[in-house]
Amino acid sequence: MPTQNKPSLPVIKRLPKYYRYLGEMEKEGVTKVSSSELARVMGTTASQVRQDFNCFGGFGQQGIGYNVKLLHEELGKLIFARHPVPTILIGAGNLGHAMANYFRQDTQGFELLAAFDVKPEMIGLTLCGVAIRDMAELESYCAEHKPKVAVICVPREAAKQVAQKLIDLGIRAFWNFSHYDFSIEYPDIIVENVHLGDSLATLSYEVNNNL
Amino acid sequence: MPTQNKPSLPVIKRLPKYYRYLGEMEKEGVTKVSSSELARVMGTTASQVRQDFNCFGGFGQQGIGYNVKLLHEELGKLIFARHPVPTILIGAGNLGHAMANYFRQDTQGFELLAAFDVKPEMIGLTLCGVAIRDMAELESYCAEHKPKVAVICVPREAAKQVAQKLIDLGIRAFWNFSHYDFSIEYPDIIVENVHLGDSLATLSYEVNNNL
Numbered sequence: 344m345p346t347q348n349k350p351s352l353p354v355i356k357r358l359p360k361y362y363r364y365l366g367e368m369e370k371e372g373v374t375k376v377s378s379s380e381l382a383r384v385m386g387t388t389a390s391q392v393r394q395d396f397n398c399f400g401g402f403g404q405q406g407i408g409y410n411v412k413l414l415h416e417e418l419g420k421l422i423f424a425r426h427p428v429p430t431i432l433i434g435a436g437n438l439g440h441a442m443a444n445y446f447r448q449d450t451q452g453f454e455l456l457a458a459f460d461v462k463p464e465m466i467g468l469t470l471c472g473v474a475i476r477d478m479a480e481l482e483s484y485c486a487e488h489k490p491k492v493a494v495i496c497v498p499r500e501a502a503k504q505v506a507q508k509l510i511d512l513g514i515r516a517f518w519n520f521s522h523y524d525f526s527i528e529y530p531d532i533i534v535e536n537v538h539l540g541d542s543l544a545t546l547s548y549e550v551n552n553n554l
Numbered sequence: 555m556p557t558q559n560k561p562s563l564p565v566i567k568r569l570p571k572y573y574r575y576l577g578e579m580e581k582e583g584v585t586k587v588s589s590s591e592l593a594r595v596m597g598t599t600a601s602q603v604r605q606d607f608n609c610f611g612g613f614g615q616q617g618i619g620y621n622v623k624l625l626h627e628e629l630g631k632l633i634f635a636r637h638p639v640p641t642i643l644i645g646a647g648n649l650g651h652a653m654a655n656y657f658r659q660d661t662q663g664f665e666l667l668a669a670f671d672v673k674p675e676m677i678g679l680t681l682c683g684v685a686i687r688d689m690a691e692l693e694s695y696c697a698e699h700k701p702k703v704a705v706i707c708v709p710r711e712a713a714k715q716v717a718q719k720l721i722d723l724g725i726r727a728f729w730n731f732s733h734y735d736f737s738i739e740y741p742d743i744i745v746e747n748v749h750l751g752d753s754l755a756t757l758s759y760e761v762n763n764n765l
Contacts (some may be wrong), residue, residue, distance in 0.1 A: 359755035361603065363733060367710075421689045422759045441652030448648045451754050452762075462733060492761060499578075515759045518754065522574060533764060535757035537750065540660060544570035546746035547663050548633045550703060550727045 350381040351400035357395060358422055360385060365415040377408040384427075388459075425455035433505055434497035435460040435468075435475045438520055438539075442496055443471040454486055478505075485512040492516045499523045561609035566745055569633055571596060576626040577601060585692075586619040638665035642701040642715055642725075645708035646671040646679075646686045649750075653705055654682040667699055689716075696723040707731045 364384050366374060378396075379389040396402045396409075402417060414456055430446075430453045439458060446455040458475045460466065462554040466477045476484060484490075493514045495502050502523035509517075516533040517525060525534040575595050579587060589607075590600040607613045607620075613628060614620040641657075642663045643650055650669060657666040669686045671677065677688045688696060695701075704725045706713050713734035720728075727744040728736060736745040 355759055356752075356756055358593060359749075359752040359760055363752070363757065421753050422762065424762050426756060428758075428761055437655055441655045444648055444655075445750060446650045449751060449754070451751070452758050453754070459655050491765065492757070515765055516757060518757050533757065535753050535760070535762040537748070537753050538570075539656060539748065540662070541567075541570040541574070542746050542748050543660070543662050543664070544573065544633050545567055546703070546729050547635060547639075547743040548569055549564055550639055551663075551748070552724055553632065553639070554702065 350395075354398055357385065357387075358418060360504050362396070362415065362418045362422060365418065369415050373411050375408040376411050376414075379401075381409070385530055394475045417462045424452040427452060427494055429488060430455050430492040430494060431484075432458040432470075432473070432494045432496060433460075433478075433509070434458075434495065434501070435462075435465050435470050436496065439494075439496035440470055442494055442520065443473055446494075447471045451464075453492060456490055457484060459484075481508065482512060485509075485514070490514060492518065494518045495521045495523070497521055561606075565606050565609055568596065568598075569629060572606070573626065573629045573633060576622055576629065579622045580626050585623050587625075588619040589614075589623050592620070613615060635663040638663060639703055640699060640703060641666050641703040642695075642703045643669040643681075643705045643707060643718070644671075644685070644689075645669075645706065645712070646673075646676050646681050647707065650705075650707035651681055653707055653731065654684055657705075658682045664703060666705075667701055668695060670695075692719065693723060696720075696725070703727045703729065706732045706734070708732055710734045 361381070365376070365380070377389070378392040380427065381392045382389045383384060399421060402414050405446055427450065432455060434444055435443070435458045443455060446453065450510055455473050458470045458473050459478050460475055461478045465475050468475045491514065492508050494506070495517055497505065499522040499533070502519070502521035506523065506525060506529065510529060510532060517535070519525060519534050519536045520539065522538065560630065572592070575592070576587070586696035588600070589603040592603045593600045596603065610632060613633045615623050638661065641655055643666060646654070646669045650671070654666060654669060657664065666684050669684050670689050670692055671686055672689045676686050679686045700727065704720050706716070706728055707716050708716065710733040713730070717734065717736060717740065721740060721743060728746070730736060730747045733749065733751070736743055
């Protein structure tokens with residue numbers, strides 16, 4: 344499929360949502376969908392939907408609508424890796440535990456290989472089926488297993504310290520639950536941020552002021 | 555503190571980030587900060603920072619800069635409830651477990667009272683120190699304990715079903731990890747969404763196409 348324009352970050356961030364809605368439509372037996380129908384569920388405009396898909400080569404013919412099954416498949420191919428991407432988790436504390444738990448069921452093309460921590464009492468334990476290793480082993484582990492993605496579940500200060508090390512060891516993509524902002528020092532690194540604390544604080548503000 | 559304009563959602567979403575950065579500055583011993591310094595760490599403009607704070611009454615004097623400690627305190631008062639907000643968790647599966655785990659340490663003004671599930675084998679178990687109750691008990695439980703917030707960790711279909719029930723039982727705010735879109739049917743309800751699956755899918759796209 345020829346790519347017309349390099350998609351911008353907002354377009355990329357909408358892809359998983361398109362993918363979800365198309366999956367639901369397929370389950371419900373819908374075979375065709377127009378850009379205006381997709382726009383309605385996405386909370387956007389039909390023109391935006393067509394522009395988004397044009398970034399990836401179009402997927403449809405004017406006036407005919409999109410084939411739900413095909414579009415769902417094509418987006419799936421764009422989003423998900425064919426082979427599981429080897430992934431490691433840094434920080435086996437409360438949040439790390441939560442995320443290892445999440446990876447056990449919703450792998451979505453990622454394979455969690457190992458977890459790392461600095462606390463001696465945690466080393467050797469198992470976190471949701473994955474061994475917790477000493478951070479001191481990180482270099483030899485990466486040389487052998489070549490993980491491509493790291494899930495960062497350590498506090499901001501620790502994240503800042505391990506970022507350089509992980510990048511030196513060949514990791515180029517991060518699912519970042521810390522509040523360390525990778526983009527300032529490493530603009531070329533792939534980072535997807537999830538700020539649970541900010542999300543809960545936003546809810547707190549709303550509850551505090553508008554409930 | 556007089557409120558000048560009702561803050562918009564983007565302003566509210568920036569508050570936790572301001573709060574975090576000010577907390578870090580305070581720890582580092584910084585006492586004064588200008589709107590342009592704040593703008594730099596926030597990735598915005600000085601004019602935006604001043605506009606944001608004007609929504610809450612200003613917090614500073616032109617040309618003098620903001621008092622870091624005071625501003626941090628004031629934002630904290632705006633964001634966090636004085637008394638823990640009674641909260642329940644719906645769905646004690648993998649993700650529910652992860653989030654109960656999160657609440658144990660990072661309560662931020664919320665108190666997790668109970669978890670609910672429909673699976674008979676889970677009822678009566680404990681999830682990170684909180685009892686798992688039968689969904690059938692939800693009505694009597696809410697009548698007695700009056701929770702104000704629900705954390706939704708069930709699949710989209712189940713979330714759609716429980717939403718009406720929870721709203722009927724007096725719950726007006728949701729931390730929503732499901733893909734059910736509350737805002738379509740309940741525009742007046744407070745909802746903060748966290749779509750972990752979409753976030754991981756976005757990372758997957760980037761790894762798949764740009765690594």
